[in-house]
Amino acid sequence: MGIGEVNKDLIKERAKCTFNVTELTYFLDGGKDKTLERKERERVMLTKREELFGGTPDEYLSHKEKYENSTRKAVILFSLLRKIQEENNTDLTNYRNLLSGVLGASISQDGSPFGLHYIMFMPVFMSQADEEQQERWLHRALNCSIIGSYAQTELGHGTFIRGLETTATYDPSTQEFVLHSPTLTSYKWWPGGLGNTANYCIVIAQLYSKGECHGIHSFIVQVRDEDTHMPLPGIKVGEIGVKMGLNAVNNGFIGFENVRIPRTNMLMKHAKILEDGTYVKSKNSKLIYGAMVFVRVVIVFDSVNYLAKAITVATRYSAVRRQSQLKEGEPERQILDYVTQQDKILTAIAGCFAMKMNARMLWDTFNVINDQLHKGNMERLGELHALACCLKAISTSDSSLFTARCRVSCGGHGYMVSSTLPATSALTTASCTYEGDNTVLLLQTARFLLKTWRQIDTGPLTPTVEYLKTVSAPGFSYKWENSIEGIIRGFQIVSMKKISSCLNLMTAKVMSGMSQADAWNTISIQLVSAGESHCRAIVISTFHEDMSKAMRSMSASLAEVMGQLVELYAVYWTLERLGDLLEYTSISGADVVKLRSWYEELLRKIRPNAVGLVDAFDIIDELLQSTLGAYDGRVYERLMEEALKSPLNAEPVNQSFHKYLKPFMQGKL
Amino acid sequence: MGIGEVNKDLIKERAKCTFNVTELTYFLDGGKDKTLERKERERVMLTKREELFGGTPDEYLSHKEKYENSTRKAVILFSLLRKIQEENNTDLTNYRNLLSGVLGASISQDGSPFGLHYIMFMPVFMSQADEEQQERWLHRALNCSIIGSYAQTELGHGTFIRGLETTATYDPSTQEFVLHSPTLTSYKWWPGGLGNTANYCIVIAQLYSKGECHGIHSFIVQVRDEDTHMPLPGIKVGEIGVKMGLNAVNNGFIGFENVRIPRTNMLMKHAKILEDGTYVKSKNSKLIYGAMVFVRVVIVFDSVNYLAKAITVATRYSAVRRQSQLKEGEPERQILDYVTQQDKILTAIAGCFAMKMNARMLWDTFNVINDQLHKGNMERLGELHALACCLKAISTSDSSLFTARCRVSCGGHGYMVSSTLPATSALTTASCTYEGDNTVLLLQTARFLLKTWRQIDTGPLTPTVEYLKTVSAPGFSYKWENSIEGIIRGFQIVSMKKISSCLNLMTAKVMSGMSQADAWNTISIQLVSAGESHCRAIVISTFHEDMSKAMRSMSASLAEVMGQLVELYAVYWTLERLGDLLEYTSISGADVVKLRSWYEELLRKIRPNAVGLVDAFDIIDELLQSTLGAYDGRVYERLMEEALKSPLNAEPVNQSFHKYLKPFMQGKL
Structure with a gap:
């Protein structure tokens, strides 16, 4: 790729960022040492830069040529991986990092023949x-x-x-x-x-x-x-x-x-x-579930990686792209200044951070429960299964939704394969199906929730469903409150009421003579919705709690921005799920009006740090592979450079003119 | 494509359809004569069946080969079109039909080099x-x-x-x-x-x-x-x-x-x-708008065509595909029997019919106002522009959403290019951007609505916004009612209240010193939402009113099903937009519970006619080009047949084994 000056708007954006981007990168990687490890892996990979990233872009090749080229590249890449592997131990954490590092952020968004x-x-x-x-x-x-x-x-x-x-x-x-x-x-x-x-x-x-x-x-x-x-x-x-x-x-x-x-x-x-x-x-026939859950954990991490690519591209492009005037006579504005664009992109950024914290929580939970499993303790297996099901479902459907939104937010240019957004969209939508269709997974979560709800009075509940007991306790008093804690409580109440309503509906239908199975099927839309609400309650509270803990060891400037992202995520989903909250909690019309202002206010506050936030993911250009998202923001130059690689531009007149077009235009066909 | 027996489940579905499919086909085409014209066009096209549909499927070709092949096919197709054209007059209606007939339902979902x-x-x-x-x-x-x-x-x-x-x-x-x-x-x-x-x-x-x-x-x-x-x-x-x-x-x-x-x-x-x-x-500088509006009218019709393809594929596949047991020991069920699947597919069918009626309404409105324009009467130009903007936005975003949902509802098989769903998805998502980004279009609609609202007391309003006057009149009394008319009123009230709220917000911000432009930008998310609510109110009421009129000349059995589709559409969007309705109307929690039952009941009623409803669109296999959606339902046979056309299956060992894979596996790389 050509080397040139950095786009002036991006320089300005980076200059006005209020926090230290490297500090955030370390946090996202899990510590400075992890960042250095990652950079070392990338350095090794880039020793084969020309072999891996040169030549005619894959999108111009035939299906067969694509396969042959991907095999060639995979062999180069995995020879490097084999070397790295030989130098390290192969415990699961390391293995997962390798997967995410080398496969997850793979050289090709089209995957790899060695992936499986x-x-x-x-x-x-x-x-x-x-x-x-x-x-x-x-x-x-x-x-x-x-x-x-x-x-x-x-x-x-x-x-x-x-x-x-x-x-x-x-x-x-x-x-x-x-x-x-x-x-x-x-x-x-x-x-x-x-x-x-x-x-x-x-x-x-x-x-x-x-x-x-x-x-x-x-x-x-x-x-x-x-x-x-x-x-x-x-x-x-x-x-x-x-x-x-x-x-x-x-x-x-x-x-x-x-x-x-x-x-x-x-x-x-x-x-x-x-x-x-x-x-x-x-x-112990249940030990076999370990591998299945492991794959779902990897998928949640992957969702974060894919979405990180999409937000990097959309944010940088939105800072470079200027279109329309806000005021007559002014120069055209960066499209990131339009609130409707912020609505699409900043929420996707918040969603990416939220899912990152939840992926870590799931990974930790997996390790704790997997250890228990191997010691013969099956108590939390159902919980782990339900948690992995719904987090897989929500993380993939969110990342699919937000990626598609990022893509469309880049207009026509986001439709170009060279933007990388079509491939990221295709990946994220696939993840909604593979390793368990999301609808089926949410029904499995609902099954666990209904079972839990039936036993609510018979003893302590496992951690991720403990809130059901709290918000349904006889003495529990609650009034809606426009705060993060209030929102989390609200989502927990929605979840609890939906679960309880589903069980009541089930019972009524069965009492009236319907079979369990038919009753389950009839209300299954509501069951899916209950599973989703439960999961959203977990995602928001995990993001809030784990980020709050993490913020204690961050600089004040970074912590402030992280706090804003938590707020944005919570308020965004409150407005998205207003029907639920209005139906099941005491939120009022006046609260809603204030939430909308709060939301607009948060967009305004986060806007200046948008580029810094995505820079912190530190996705190098070679892995991002996007004309719109490269670090230097040379969007139009890259679009043209990529177009000129099209074999259709190699000769001034394509043979089909003589074979088909000319006879047709002359009326000879 | 292979000829074989029709899948048994599809035969059963067709046998139990309660209405006359041909009657519905005539209605959808606009009359028996139109159906016959369409069939004649198809017959002419099929005289070149092998040239147009034979050979290696496009998806296996390189970018350059695809272009050459599409030029070859376009020349064949448009030679035929030229002949048809010469035999007919070329007024706009005919022209639009030709476009929809030959381009819209084109031979390739990848479009055509002659399209523009x-x-x-x-x-x-x-x-x-x-x-x-x-x-x-x-x-x-x-x-x-x-x-x-x-x-x-x-x-x-x-x-x-x-x-x-x-x-x-x-x-x-x-x-x-x-x-x-x-x-x-x-x-x-x-x-x-x-x-x-x-x-x-x-x-x-x-x-x-x-x-x-x-x-x-x-x-x-x-x-x-x-x-x-x-x-x-x-x-x-x-x-x-x-x-x-x-x-x-x-x-x-x-x-x-x-x-x-x-x-x-x-x-x-x-x-x-x-x-x-x-x-x-x-x-008269405004006459130039005519062509722009015309293109948007065509896009609304195209949205219907694309969505018709998606629902045909998803419905037939869901009738053929069997997966899981509802009850232990039973055979696996058609996935169309699962209510969560009906939720995805039957709503898409209803959406397709709703948009069809609205496309017709837009076309009629366009013709009336275009005539007025040419006579120098500009009165309704603003209204036509706003209507075309929002209907373009809603029809493309709905068809994109529903198509994607149909695709995902077919699981992994819907991810195969041979299902045709990926191409339909790619088409529908593109239409959200081209000829006016949907967000921008809804803001233009909102601009018209705010202008209208400012003048609400100064005289009669044009037809599509007349309701604003009705529902804001001093004497207007309203109580929520679970009926189509009640729902339409509810959506109209939501639209009116959002418009009024936006104007109040604008005014307050400008009074407090903000510029008009900044105030507009700050509340633009709410403006988009107002534009969308206005459009949804129009779409539901047009669907209801125009279908009710049409039902008078239908057989009772068909009219019954059409009535169910109107209900399904209205109830679906009520549940989708519950937040709005709970915020702005007097709908109660008890109403919502009843609406959910009503919705489940409608799915149950429409389910047996699902295959009949999509059969009525009468999309021939050659134009549908889907392994999953063909009329005979030989899903698995076709999937395998198509896979075997992959050039990667032409030889048992690909050359990349010797060049790359073997040396790698032997550790020589």
Whole structure:
């Protein structure tokens, strides 16, 4: 990319920032040492700058060329990752950081054909393979001697895992499993990297032994010859075609025609098949949830990363872009000065910070409860599951919503692929579906909430639902108050009342003769809404409480801005969910009028620090890959530079003129 | 596409439909004769089935190949269009139908390089060229001897037209204009077809004569040599690169280096430059708004078409797709049976019908007022402008929202390009930006509303704002009522109170010393919200009133379902805008509880007719181009068929294995 002067408006914005941007960067990274580690990783990556970021931009290539180019880049990038990995230990925190650092903020927003190897194959293998299996494969997987994928979803089955059709039937005579895809709908569909890249795969299948089905289990299956890469006999493998985004992921399909694998290829840390075909149950079938929750934690962190990109682009562009006059005769204004633009962008910034604090809270909660799980304490498993479900749902749907809004806020230029915003949009919207459809996840949260509500009088509640007891206690008195604490209480009351209302509706419908299932289905829109309200209450209070704690060790100037972001987030969602609050709390019309002024006031206060806030995420230009969002703000120059890379601009007249256009214009067609 | 049996679930759905689908199709098309005309157009198009729909799907091609392929297809399609056109007259209605029929439901959801020729170049030329110019160019444009584009937006200027930088300076010594692009930001950016296709272009530039600037005017400019297609001297023209969607549109950029064009190339129906450089003002500068409003009318109709595609796909897929059990032991259910799915899809269907009725209303209003304009009556111009602004904004944002929801409701499969939903999403989100950013348009509507409100006591109001007078009259008494009429009144009151509140806020801020402009900016979020509420009130009441009229000549069974859709639409938006209604009307908590039941009840009633409702749009498979939405419902077969067309599946081992992957896995990189 060209090097030039920094846009004058951006220089001014940076000069008027009231806090120390580096201080905020350290906080966002989790400390100065983490920032330095990240920068070191980036430095290593940039040693291959030309190989990774040069050449014709991917968007001009064909689907096949894109794949080949992404494989080339992935190999360079993951060779570097392998080196970094070898120099570090591989505990989960480090692993998650690597994932976020190298995959999450990947070189391509289209994903990577190796992604699933790291994000699913490895974690699932580590948590489900027994020692002998780890001995046999772990090292080879870690250093990428083999590349794995993870095949669960089938053409006909996603959400309903019990309905999976692929079978693994144990044959004691040869001590093998026979893997089989009985129907078209049983073909595995979606596994990342499986199209043309992976040579191994963890396959989820219905386990049959001695004529009995023991439900779904995991099997490690070699898919391609390690030397020739040819698919092994009986295996039909291919790639599924072009998607809205993530086209470098090389998603594949796979079908099995009575493919035989050794008994020892079933992952047997928990359940087992003995040589004679005897099925040995898992002692603790719930340990398996750990990996699933881990993936959702990673997704929440990823949502923050994606949104951070979108706000960086939209904010810098809005500072550079000038359009229209506020007053006759004045020069055109930076569009960031328009309050409707601030409404779109500053709320997205606040949302990004809020989700960052919640991702950390979820990570901490995960670690605490995961430790308990391994010690046999299952008490908080339901809570962890419900929390991960709703935070995955809310973080992905928020980041999808805010990213789309950032994109549209950049007008036509935000529609250019070179802005990077279309890819970020495509990523965030995908995350609303993968690893659990958000509607289904919120229903699962609601199920936990209704169960909790039924037991409200029978003992202490776990931390994340404790508030339900507080706000429903007989002596609890409450009057709406326009403050953060008042807003949090308000959201807690909304959540409690929705849960209570759902249970009443359920009960009434069942009493009137409806089945539980039909009653549940009939009110499911309200159940989703209850799950969402519960989660929003958690997100706001976590943001407020954890940020308040953090502010104690910040400089006053930074703490002031962080406090404003918390306020903005709380007030924004209050106005967004006014229907709920007016229905269920004592908020008055006069309160609402004041909230609107408060909101407008907050936008005004935060506006001067907008660029500083996104600069603090410190996303280097090479990773941001945006004509609109680069640090120097040379928006128009970059748009033109990128356009000139289009192969359609390489020759003055395209061949289609002679072949089609001219005969048509001359009326000869 | 393969021919096979129709999916059994779809057969059942169609059997249980309670109304006559063909009757509804005739209604949607505007009468049996219109349906037959449409079918005839489709029949003609399908004579070129293989040429238009065969071959490798576009999504696998490179950017350049896509362009070449789209030019090939456009030439075939528009040769057919040219023939149809020659056989018909070319009045505006016919023209709009052709646009919607052939462009709107185009062969490619990525648009067409000829699109702008029809949708902007021709209408603008017809409304702004004088007789001599029409004589010279109109026939050549009509029969595509020349292909035109329309260049208004510049790299640095979109919304603020007065800020355009391109200049056209008159030189009386040669009787020529000198077109010039003084800066990078003055380059025209976005004109459809201009990249590599068009050879003419209408260019909007600041007109200078005798040292004076007369503001922006339109000029017809030859861009490329008619014979060689080489860009003419002084013209820098190219294409702008890959976008989120619409990649067959061939959007271009153009810059001028003192390019000379004859005086007679300024479009001079209204304003003129005489030979000596004297500027003659337009007698009626407002006539020029006609074309702009026309384009917005077309956009509202297009929104309906796009959304019709999305609901067709999502509904049929939801009838075919089975997932999860409602009750243990039962077979998996059609996902359309889940109320959360109905919530997403049936509301989108209702939204599509609502917008259809409003598009018709806008079209009728446009014709009435346009006639008045040409007779010199400007009275309702402001109203027409405000109405077109807000309906463009609401129809595009609704269709974008509902399309995205339909896409996500199809889970992972909706993320496949072969579902067509990603392209439909990309189209609908683009329409929120082009021809006027929705936020800006709603602010323009709000400006009209505040002006109207200031004059509320000074005389009769024009039809679309008449309600403001009614609901603010001193004697007006109102109590919330759970009925369509009650809901419409409620929305009208919300609109009136928001407008009144905005004016009060403005006044208070100006009284306290703030400038008009700053006050306007400060409360602009609330102004946008007022514009949206006004529009929603219009949309609901138009849907209700016009559908009620139409129902009188429908069979009882169809009328019943149409009535349910009106109710669903009204109740859905009531629940969506509950905050407004609770704040500004007398709706009670008990009303809300009943509304939720009413809503659930409506979903239950409409559910059995869902497939019939989308079948009635009668979008043939060739135009729908969706693996998930085809009439026969062979979803999984088509997904696999399409995947197998991927060039990545043409060979068992991709070359990148040998070049990159193997050395990497062997640790040699």
